[in-house]
Amino acid sequence: MILDISEFLQIFSPISLHHSEPGCYNNPWVFWSESEGCENNSSSADLGTPPMIHEKIKSALSNTHCWCFFAQFWAPVTIDSRRLLSTSDQPFAITHLYNNFAQYRLLSEKYKYNIDANKLHIEPDHIILSGGPATAFRNCRASIDKAHGFLLEMNDKLISVMVPICFAFKSNCIGVLEFLFNDSEYKLASFLVYTVEAIKKAGLDVFYVQHLIPYKAISGLEVTKDEIEEALKVVCETHNLALAQVWIPYEDKYNVPFSYSLKDSKTKRLLAIKLTGYLYAVTNFEKYLRFGDLTPRAIEEELLLVTLQDYKPRYISKLHSNKLIGWDFGFPSPPRALAICLRSNDTGDFNYAFEFIWTKHSNYKIFLEAILLTLKRCLPRFKFASGTEIGDELHIHNKVGGTKFKIFQGKRSMVVDDIAHSEVKCKTTPIVLPREVIEKQFGKTMNDAAKDLNVSLSTFKRKFKELDIPEWPGPNFMKRNINDSSVIQMNTNEEDNGAIEYTSTVNLNKNELTIKAEYEDDMIKFNLPISQATFVNIKKEMGKKLELGDKTYKLKYLDEDGDWITLKSDEEMTDCIKSSRKSGRIVIRMRVLPSPQPI
Template identity: 20%
Template sequence: MDLLAHLKSADSSGGGESSGFGSDMISNKISMEKPTLAFSGEERYLTPLWVSRKADELYDPSQDGFELRAGNIIHEKMKTVLKMLVFREQQVLVQFWSPRVVGKHRLLTTIDQPFGLGVVNEGLCSYRRDSESKCHVADKDHDEEDLSPPARVFRLGLPEWTSDVTNYLPKDFPQQECAIRCNLNGYLALPVFNLTTGSRVGVIELLTSSKHPSFAYEVQQFQRALKTQNLTCQQVSDGPVSDVINEGRRNELEKIFGILSIVCDYYRLPLGQTWVVSSLSTIASHEQVLRMSCNSFDSTCLGKVCMSTCGLPYYVKDLGLWPFLEACMERHLDKFCGLVGRAFLSRGSCFCKDVTKLSEEEYPLVHFARMHGITSSFAIHLHSVESNHDYVLEFFLPSHMKDIKHVLNLVQLLKQYFEAASRFELGDKSFIEVVGPLMDLWVNIQPDIMDTCSDAPDIARTNFVDVPDECSSTNLGRKCKRGSKNMVYVKATYGENSKGFWFSISSGLWKLKSKVAKRFKLKRQMICLKYWDEDNDLILFSSNDDLEFAKIASGDNKRINLICESLRHHVD
């Protein structure tokens, strides 16, 4: 490239020996400093870097004294950073790419920039020599079809990574062939910023022989070391609120924390925490496609919409659950699974009496829940009208709160406090999805809450929940037994929309019409209900007896399928 020739020409005109970096790194021309820092704890078992000694400064007549001094400062800071790093393996190369003004262009180059090797061998040195033969135009308005990862990272200010460089197309990673030849597989590049000014100062690049499924550890290493030099890069799980700078959002999170603490104290809940959808803030190469990903730097998140609890309000009443809370912060959840995902997608709520009996697919944190004795969990959607942010609040219930009536009381308390806080909308309070093997779910539920109170939540189950053979409820202070024959699952269809809920047929047709009307936001007096009989004819519900007939016609003793029609249509 002509610009590279210009760069090296400028180097030679300055009388320096920086061109020697690209000739023989294992020779005496380029010496490496042996690690000297004393590491303690687990870090003493990991691999520190041999760091390059400083060569003569690159000179370019187009650069003024200030730029040269600034370059020297960054050079020394990055060299200090490299000396503080330790890695999980020896076959690692870390190098810094710096922008330099050459003529009318700003080039990104690694010539004369600090680099470190986990072990000094020909493979790593070969890739380093190849890197010095490259330079990339870093001008924002420069139109270049084939860009390398460092150039993209510097231009966009976003990290880029992959567990295997073969996930790239050759045009997206010009050094791919060299990396494969040098037995380098994992790749990570991070933009480096001045912590005070926020300006971009370069790109730090890591290549490893291992195909790490996650670079969380390495990113944390870089972040910790850079911070000591008043520099920064993106953090792992930087939290969905890392970009929060407005006071309004801070106040919003403070309100959520306050309510979490009040509710957990009132009901003696061991833990309450907040989840949101994690922002897409990294670029990952997967199956030869560059795609936006979340900030977990974990390959398990690729192609998914993730939810994170990092950096969001939580309240721990039982300090024994700190390890569980940390596990939640370190792990992202797929939006399409788990109780949190269900509550978010439905904009409602979800309850499980014993999450330890669920599979890892149904509850990704089940292993940690078993370790820490967590069983009952309840999640509910929360929307902020002011900021338009959506949250999910997750509560873990103590052993004395395993019945659904306690969950209903919890919902009412949340409703009370969030309405008082204003500008918040709690998830659909008329419907609680219940998942998992619940056994005695219907024991001791107030019928005035379950059947006759129009404002109380209804309860639905997923298709893998077993209905108990016998259950009981309290009626006006006295207990009465109701077998499961009384409870049926109603699937109501109005036009193209369908709603499902559990219903006690002893409540009668009038109550059923009220519930259906509420689901579709219709007036009870203006609807009629019909069901399909054994001959596949639509039959109008005209009396309570039809409830039994509809149950029999469905072929399932615990289900009723019905059609809701508007009387207004019939009149017209």
């Protein structure tokens, strides 16, 4: 039942609620109490959430839009020396003034969620719960799931979306935004992406799954990722695919509850996190691509990801719209998809789920063969996780009807010959590069060194990683500040064989960037997680530290060839990061220059 505003406010009496009306269609009503910013229910509680955070949360909620949802902010408080999440005196929002949403809000204020790592047991009175927003807070990971805890008492068809919040450039979670929907046709990928944009517009940020990727734990993964990125680009552009993504398995390491019931279940669930992706030609799929950066996917939830478990290739002749995304929107025919599970010789038994989506096609069997042949050319060191070579006769499961079909039937000799004589060359064949040969290239850029040795950049990078060279000593290597904690130190004593001896003196964090920027006579330096290194974030941080007005300055970065390149977009920021890796730098050097002002 929809109430008018006076009836809705009366439900919360005697608490006096302030509110702002929807600014436009599908924007919510936003509510807050006079006592927000301080927890008054217990004398042993801390001072609650700072008013600044409340204002930012209200701003983010007011700019979030969807047909029908309820949202509230769970903030950390300390009660009786225990860290908990609470909605008391926190902002909340509703698109429609439904009575059941008001009742859920009142019920939420009676409960707390435990985020104290040393006190994870559940209280006998069940007022302090586990799971739900506590899991999102502790893991710093957005999630989409069925209704949890006391929600089941109200409606077992609700969908819950949890979004942990942080400050830009910070790694500490400051609370969790919870969104509830009725179990109906909502395109949750688009909603989550748009919600993150509203959160960023309010001056806050979210966490990205890339920080979960275990680069350091799996030898060769970072170099293999670079190879995969090149291959996805070639495959998409060669065959006009809309989208290609690669997912890797991940088991949660925190051993915290995934169950959203009242029981403290510590069952671990295998997740898939996006390693990388490439969008080509069809921008309608951008939301799906970005969605993979925001939250992992639970394996077994979708057939495209279950291949990580059973290694069976899957073809979907028609992607149907679901709660996640509207696949058939705006296309004359529904998109099709292929999912396969591969392994690389360079990373052993580690699995990669390749996902390809396209909208234009002819004979699907020939089309699938063509995709796999191009992938074979680009990734010669990969084969199916089942042990089959790419190009061998292959059984593919068709989701529609649960049938199977074969490709490459009796074509093995033709396939091998085709690969050998193809003009499409993504990678060179395996080549031996002794350490002494590579060492003679020290002091050059990696691009120049690879060209001199007549190998691809990816092959060259893989080879020097195999030799346990911690970082490539490029042309600017000797110029680095020896006191910089993120720079490798060099000893230039030359041995008889002409090699340069080097030692690593510090810990190198490849998930974090160090940025140095010059502006007139000033220089600043700050660190930033790679997952948050967007053009907008970096420019905003520059402006804040140098006290510059927006649109009054521009940025340039120093690339691996020693040239200053103008930086204007996220795509160029990605090139900037790649350039720093190619040159052997972890420190990105930038210049802040005044922009010409209109007369």
